[in-house]
Amino acid sequence: MIQSIKSRLEILKKYLHKSGEYIRNQRPGIAEKTREKEDGSPVTSADEWGNEYWQAIIEKEFPGEIFIGEESASHAYPEQAEFIWYVDPIDGTKEYISGYGNYYTLIGLAVKGKPALGLVHEPETGKIIYAGQEQGPVMVNGSPRGPFPLDGIRSWKDSNRLMMRGIDAGKRNRLREQFKIERLKHVGVTHNQLGPLFNKSSGFASNRTTSYWDLCAPAAIMSAAGFAVDLVNNGKSVPLNDGSSRADRFYILPGDTPEEVKRALMNW
Numbered sequence: 001m002i003q004s005i006k007s008r009l010e011i012l013k014k015y016l017h018k019s020g021e022y023i024r025n026q027r028p029g030i031a032e033k034t035r036e037k038e039d040g041s042p043v044t045s046a047d048e049w050g051n052e053y054w055q056a057i058i059e060k061e062f063p064g065e066i067f068i069g070e071e072s073a074s075h076a077y078p079e080q081a082e083f084i085w086y087v088d089p090i091d092g093t094k095e096y097i098s099g100y101g102n103y104y105t106l107i108g109l110a111v112k113g114k115p116a117l118g119l120v121h122e123p124e125t126g127k128i129i130y131a132g133q134e135q136g137p138v139m140v141n142g143s144p145r146g147p148f149p150l151d152g153i154r155s156w157k158d159s160n161r162l163m164m165r166g167i168d169a170g171k172r173n174r175l176r177e178q179f180k181i182e183r184l185k186h187v188g189v190t191h192n193q194l195g196p197l198f199n200k201s202s203g204f205a206s207n208r209t210t211s212y213w214d215l216c217a218p219a220a221i222m223s224a225a226g227f228a229v230d231l232v233n234n235g236k237s238v239p240l241n242d243g244s245s246r247a248d249r250f251y252i253l254p255g256d257t258p259e260e261v262k263r264a265l266m267n268w
Contacts, residue, residue, distance in 0.1 A: 005132035020123035050089025079243035084110045086216040108216025113239025118220030131224035152197035156254040159202040166208025193218035203253040222252045
């Protein structure tokens with residue numbers, strides 16, 4: 001690898017202020033600069049600006065590596081590509097448009113199919129959470145103390161309150177009855193997939209289709225924290241460079257989570 005994960009994180013952090021400032025300042029009145037995509041979801045001029053902004057940076061700083069942004073014209077890339085950047089300029093576009101709720105910029109790097117670097121930025125607060133293969137989870141929130149590590153929950157035994165998405169009531173009831181797993185709808189602190197770092201949940205499980213640009217950054221951060229991460233398509237684990245851009249199921253769980261729990265979450 002030409003640059004280490006730590007050096008890559010330092011490079012990216014230099015560009016976050018401009019990105020966050022622009023997106024934050026565009027929020028008032030953004031509804032007038034919004035259109036509907038083919039899939040029916042909204043996209044704003046700020047999403048499109050952010051996509052172009054980060055593509056230019058990735059191509060400048062890491063030439064020859066692949067950039068896949070949510071708003072990119074094409075999401076195609078060579079299968080088994082070594083370095084793939086997945087970027088969502090505004091994760092939570094509906095909240096961004098409404099003026100209420102959190103939204104984030106997600107930047108993730110997959111190396112040989114594995115989530116290797118993750119950066120989550122909150123433009124409204126300036127908060128940055130990042131981690132990678134050589135860097136445990138850290139948060140920067142403007143404090144004079146500087147960056148500080150995020151410890152949070154590390155063991156399945158500490159808590160079994162899972163964030164769940166797309167898991168029907170019948171399955172949730174079975175999980176509660178068999179494994180005493182309680183469902184959380186949101187964590188109320190930061191990006192839901194990062195809830196364990198703030199002692200708000202024990203992990204995250206989803207049975208609905210999710211794009212790699214929404215998964216790579218949180219998966220890298222939680223992997224660096226020692227969590228087990230698995231993305232599944234059609235019942236099989238998939239790497240982040242399989243030529244696709246979506247997983248239909250995934251989990252982010254403490255490393256000591258019982259295998260029977262993982263199987264139940266993915267297979268029931």
